[in-house]
Structure formats: structure tokens, C-alpha cells
Amino acid sequence: MKLVIDCMGGDNSPGANVAGGVLALEKYPDLTLVFSGDEAAIKAEIEKTGFTDSSRYEILHAPEVITGEDKPTDAIRLKRESSMMKGIKLLRESEDIDGIVSTGATGSLVAASTLRIGRLEGVFRPAFCPILPAMNGGIVGVCDSGANVDCLPLQLVQFAVMASAYMEHTFGIENPRIALLNIGTESEKGDELRKEVYKRLSALPGINFVGNMESRDLLSGKYDVVVCDGFSGNVLIKTTEGTALQLMKKIKKDIYSRTVYKLGALFMKKMFSDMKEFMNYQRYGGSVLLGTEKIIVKGHGASDKVAVAKCIEQARSMKGSGLNGIIAEKIAAIPEDEAEPES
């Protein structure tokens, strides 16, 4: 397996990206990598890790960096010398490269992947599917979490099909329970989009649609996949992340406010650190873009090296399970009137 690692644009780039790549190289002997980014900086980071087998990696020199400030359309057009655009160009042109892992700007990654790499046959729009930890120890996928802000019913139906295949074949969850994000659980709830998608998912064979889900139940462990448009999906995951972080920050601040609390916290040190690890959803890797011809994994901007290595592992599992072939098959199997984009 061969992957491009976009080494720029993340909060801890290029250090975490290179070191994460090296972690994965050490773990998987069949893996080779192309590090895309500033050559001198990448060389220096590789040296730091002590990894010496230069037959396992290449460096693609790319001096420019795409940031969140860049408009995706401008980034594609004007930043051709960036680590992301050069990496994606190489990925497109190289049959032997399977995918790319990036911790850079999400919008630009989606735009470049869709335009340059292309979609699987029948897929209307690719969609992100990040994985969150459920409170019962399980996991839950959210699809789409931000690649598509304006959605047609057909897209949500396809998100359900793609994410179901992903959870089943990459994470081994049998017959995944698919829910539709809505403002109530009753079938007639929601806006026009939700009402139509509810109808279509209910009638769709080969999928375990369990109905509407209210956002407060996201982490309940009762669902394996939550289907949503990219706008509300983005609100869903960022609110979850934000609330958890703010709350843990408040607990920390409260503990430091009184000696007796600090004393109590000493007994609970391990509990709090376990909790922090539990909530660290980077341990499940990144957010994969489902529906593209090659594997695109977007790591969190704040990814450390372990998170980057996880993203690579995730790309490996996706390839190993033949996910893209399965998705193409399942998309083709959606009944005709479901598959046609509406006006």
C-alpha cells in the first residue's frame, strides 16, 4: 500500500504528520509513503525520528501551504505548488498510490478531491464520515459532517448507504443501525428534506434504517450511523466536541478553585485521564471522505503523530476491506427512482 501524506496545514505540521507517517511505516512493513511538503523541513523531521530506511518513502517537495483562510476554488487554482494540491495531483496520476491523508484545510481538500480525483460511479457527492465514541464504549459515524451544505434527498440516501458499508466493512459492525438526524423521533417530524428522506430510507432494501434520532441521543450507543446534511452534521459534531471540551475545562478550573477539590482530584487523577482519552476521538483516526475513487482521509487539524498514524491505519483498513468496490455496488443497487438526481 502506498499513500501520500500531506505534511503541511495542520496545527502540528509538519512534525506530527511526518512522525505519524514514520510510526505507521514502522508498524506496517508493506506500507510506503510519499511525504508532500517543504523538503528541508520534512527531511529534518524524519531525521528526528531516527527512521533511516529511505526505500520506504519519497519526498514530494511542495513549498506552498493552504490554510483555512484560502477559498477552496482559489486554493485549487492558485496554490498549485502547495503540499495538498501537489499531493492530490500525484495521487491522480499514480496508479500505484491508493490515497492521501491530510490534516489541512477541509474545504480545499473536499474540492480538490472531488474535482481532481473523481467520484465512484453513481455517487452524486462524496461525504465525510467522522467517528465518535459512544458512551457505552461503542462508536457512531456521522455522515455527512460538512462536505455538502446544501443537500437533495438523494444525497442523504446515498450517505446512508455509503456510511452503512463503511461501518460494516471497515469497523466490523454487523447490520449497522442507521438513524436520520431530526428534531423529533416521530416519522412526520422535520423539514421537507427530512420528511422525504425518511420515506425513502424506510423503503430502501438492504439497509437497517431505524428511524429518526434527536441530537441529544448521538452518544447513547443506540445508533451506528447518523445521516444528516453537511450543515447540521457539522453543527452536531462541533457542538459535541465543544460542549465536552468546555465542560472538562470548567471541571479543571473548578478543581483548582479550592484546596479540598484539588485533594479529591488527586484520588481521581487516573479517572480524569482515562476520560480525556475516552473523549479523544482522534484515536479513531480521521474523517474519511466516502464516495471518491481513491481514499481520502482528513485528520483533525490538531492531530498529533498518533492521530496521523491512526488515519493511515484507517486508510489501510478501507483498502483491505475493498470498501470502494462495495460502495459502488451498493450505490448501483439503489432503486432507479432513488438514484436519479432531482431538479
Next chain:
Amino acid sequence: MKLVIDCMGGDNSPGANVAGGVLALEKYPDLTLVFSGDEAAIKAEIEKTGFTDSSRYEILHAPEVITGEDKPTDAIRLKRESSMMKGIKLLRESEDIDGIVSTGATGSLVAASTLRIGRLEGVFRPAFCPILPAMNGGIVGVCDSGANVDCLPLQLVQFAVMASAYMEHTFGIENPRIALLNIGTESEKGDELRKEVYKRLSALPGINFVGNMESRDLLSGKYDVVVCDGFSGNVLIKTTEGTALQLMKKIKKDIYSRTVYKLGALFMKKMFSDMKEFMNYQRYGGSVLLGTEKIIVKGHGASDKVAVAKCIEQARSMKGSGLNGIIAEKIAAIPEDEAEPES
């Protein structure tokens, strides 16, 4: 001031509704109430409180109860003998009654209020504005949180104007900072709706629009009002509530898993109970429906008597500040091309 208290339909009805009403009667000598619901049950609950001044309240006998299972349109048409519909009918017909407090079914309350009570002049659609505690000790209003699932740009502009007036005149927040819920902070982010609303709010005089907000910053204390369509607003507040609850539940479970944690938690008992109180957003009252001719306050379904009393207090503040008059003025002041509903 005179209010209707819908005594049925909440998780703790009619007990919490009646007892909450009595708490408010005891606190505010100028207040009178109409308790709507099963007469015998209401009488029994009043008796339990020991409140004896029957000149301060009336009972409106209504044997039926509207639940979340009832379709709002059916509830209005078929459940005329319900505490909510009879209460709203009385409210409409009585010039001396200022508003209603209900902990019952949200959809039916919105539908009945809009259809039977009517909107303030110029208001296209009323919107909910619940109040959440921010992590810096302040508060933040979310408008709309679920009354309008399909929204036009004009609606979001009106939500901003109404919620700004609410935060300023009912909560005393000067020049409230208004943010637009979006998937990124940059001005060009989001779907078509967000892009249009961003443009309009930026150009609108008399409002302190500070730009886009990502949902992870909801509780940061950097914003006083977050403007959103009712679908994503509903996702926003229910995710916040759900994540906080699930996390506190997990902490509790973790504490009970080991003796040393239980020991530590003993030192922190007060901290955790303060925290619970901090997160209890019922202490800010209910979610008011902004833009209706009379005052409509929706208490959380799980409201206890203190929360119901808070809702009544909120209705009092709304009346005291002359909020509805101010809203009507500010809506009328929106420049012409902003005020016209689009096709």
C-alpha cells in the same frame, strides 16, 4: 399581571405546574393566574401547597391532554377540550390576560399560538429563544431553536432583531453580540441561506452583528445571541444538553467503579452539585416564543416547580420591559427590501 398556566402535558404535570404557579403567586402580589387542566387534580395540588387565597387564581377545567404524539394540526382541531387549547382560547378572548406558560407539547403550542394568538405586526414567523448558561458565567440565547424548520433569509434576519431586543430589554445585556450559526467563521462559509443572511445582517443598522460562529463556541461567552434556522438550532441545543448530560452520567458511573474514586468524589461533592446546578438551564426559565401578540413561554417538559415559577417570572419581565412593543418597532425599522417576504 394575569397569566394562564397550562397544567397538563409536562413530565411532572399537574403537580409542578400548580406548585410553580403558587410559588410565583407568593412572590408577586400583583400576579393572578388561571390554572388550565383537570379541575379536581388542580384543586388537590393547590391544597397540597397550603395556598388559600382563592381570589388570586381561577381554574379553567379542561379534561383533555395534548401529548408529543399528537400531530399539531390534529391537536388544534380535535383536542379543543385540552388544557392547552382551552387556555389559548381564553388567552385570545381575554384582554386582561397577558400570556401563557406551558410545559406541554412544543409543536402544538407553536401552531396554536401562531394561529390563534397571532403575530406582532410585520413578524413573518415567531421563533423560540431559549437561554443557555455560558462557561464564563454569562448567558447565550439561541433563536430559533425549533419553531421554524424551513427558513427564508428574512426569517433569520427577524430572529436576530427579535432576540437582540429580548436579550437587551429582558436580560439587560447592552448592545447584544449577535452571531450567525455557521460551519466556519469566514464570511463566505455555509449554504445559500447562511451566505444571504450574513450579507443582510452585515448591512442591517441598529444591530451588533459580530459574524459567523462555529457551534463549538456556543458556550464560550463570546456571543449573546446565536441566530439559526429552527432545524440546526434544535440540533445545537439538544446536542449541548445531551453531551453535557451523557458526560456527567459517565463521570458518575466512573466514580462508582472504584473505591478510590468514590473517596476522591467525597471531597468534591459540593463541586459536582454546583456544576449540576450550573448546567441546569431551567434556572433561566423557559424558551419564549418571540413575535407573538401575547406572551408565550414554553417550559422544558421536565420542569419542576422552580422551573415553572421561573417561566412565570420570565413572562413578567417580558411584560415589564414592554418587549413586544419594542420588537414591533424594530421589525418595522428593518429596511424595506429586507422586510418583504421573498417567493
